[in-house]
Amino acid sequence: LFRINFSVAAKSLQEQYGISDNQLGLIFSAFGIGYALSQIPGGALGDLFGARRVLTLAIVFCSALTAITAFLDRAWMFACIRFLIGVGIAPVLTNCNRVVATWLPASERARGNGVFMLGIGVGGALTPPFVAWLVSIAGWRWMLLICGAIGLAFAAGWRLYFTETPEQHRGLNTAELLL
Numbered sequence: 001l002f003r004i005n006f007s008v009a010a011k012s013l014q015e016q017y018g019i020s021d022n023q024l025g026l027i028f029s030a031f032g033i034g035y036a037l038s039q040i041p042g043g044a045l046g047d048l049f050g051a052r053r054v055l056t057l058a059i060v061f062c063s064a065l066t067a068i069t070a071f072l073d074r075a076w077m078f079a080c081i082r083f084l085i086g087v088g089i090a091p092v093l094t095n096c097n098r099v100v101a102t103w104l105p106a107s108e109r110a111r112g113n114g115v116f117m118l119g120i121g122v123g124g125a126l127t128p129p130f131v132a133w134l135v136s137i138a139g140w141r142w143m144l145l146i147c148g149a150i151g152l153a154f155a156a157g158w159r160l161y162f163t164e165t166p167e168q169h170r171g172l173n174t175a176e177l178l179l
Helices: 005-017 021-049 051-069 075-089 092-103 106-138 142-162 176-177
Strands: none
Touching: 005 075, 005 106, 021 051, 021 075, 051 092, 051 142, 075 092, 075 106, 075 142, 075 176, 106 142, 106 176, 142 176
């Protein structure tokens, strides 16, 4: 959601604010730079503080920045916020791998990572039409606000349901923990 929503809004932003193709390229590159620079530190944060905390913070951070994007009006502002969203989303992949390794036995980890990666692909396929639909009915600003709200709702659900380890989860019984 956070990687794709801006791409859908980009044409509207270009028209509204006179953003050139070169400026738009820099805005898109800013995300990739923030992402690339922050993957290793994001994984280290998971080692220090746990995947649950890091993933929750990443989702909240990116959701808030996505919503803030709706109020920006300069190319340099969009570039800065996209850089920060790249920084915020960078820990997700490494920490999701940590979740799979913590929650699944070694014999199930390939399947767990496969399901996780399938989710990324399906989300990447379904998000553009959803976001384009939101832009068509509500405009790009509201689309970004709605995407931010969706992320915050997901973060709240994640924080309430997920635990760092299976042993901490109140919904698992002893037989399940022994698997």
